[in-house]
Amino acid sequence: MSVQGTTATRASVPQEIALVDLLDRLLGTGVVLAGDIVISLSGVDLVQVRLHALITSIRSDMVEPS
């Protein structure tokens, strides 16, 4: 998993999007065209879904080394 660091960087060439930035956008913005399969998780619910998923993963990452 790539979590974005906080170092100040100057980008002049296209960069890969950190997962947290990508999910900000793919779950929080973008065109909403409700499909036939609607998980009705627009907005808040989806944020919780991804938070849950990411935090679970981050926690397990932190646990592993010890």
Add this chain to the structure above:
Amino acid sequence: MSDLGRYMYAISRALDAEHLVATRGLAGAPLEVVQHRELAAVVSTVDLGEYGEVALRRNLERLEWLEETARCHEEVVRAVAACAPVAPLRLATICLDDEAVQARLKEWYHALNQVLDRVEGRLEWSVKAIAPGEGSGKSAEAAVAAQVVAGSGAAYLERKKRQSEDKAAAEERALMAGEGMHAALAAVSAASRRLPPQDPRLSGHQGSMILNGAYLVEGDKEDQFQDMCQALDAIHPDLLVDVRGPWPPYSFAMMEQ
């Protein structure tokens, strides 16, 4: 054998499907284009055993699955962005068949064209500013500590009061700095949005994210935009300024509904 559905990645216009042959969709499926007049939806076939409503609920909770899906979605969006205007769709927009995809293109025909007009020839940049949490208060704290010799009760209270005032003032300054930076960046952008600050547990940043801005920048104004970023970084030595891009215009593909 599960049923099949059509996963929609992005909407484009006057798209030549030839440009997409090198890119694969989810589970390695070939990309296809569903047309309605000049609008084109980029889709691929997915197994509803994995992308149906019940399965999605479960899979969205699995980081590995979520990341893989998001990365594939991103790659397709990038491939489209390389050859035509693109309006990325939200993750996991799935129709049962091509007729349903076309029905959406027809229903939202004008709104989608407006979105494509807005983003054509422009890319998204992200600028974040982070005020280091503890650091900013430290010098003031040290100054107070130096003044206070062997803390009496009154001196202790005075010091506490000062610290709390310093903290409030620092927060106020950070808020103003965030607003000022956003205004300056918005002035050299075609459109701008402030996204909610990210959770430090996800982004790994320390301190408070006073700006999580998205900026839609005209292709020939990128230098100007980056100069502005540099200037803002220079006048805010106390902030961490994180500039990323250019990306497809994810944050500016919202339809006005």
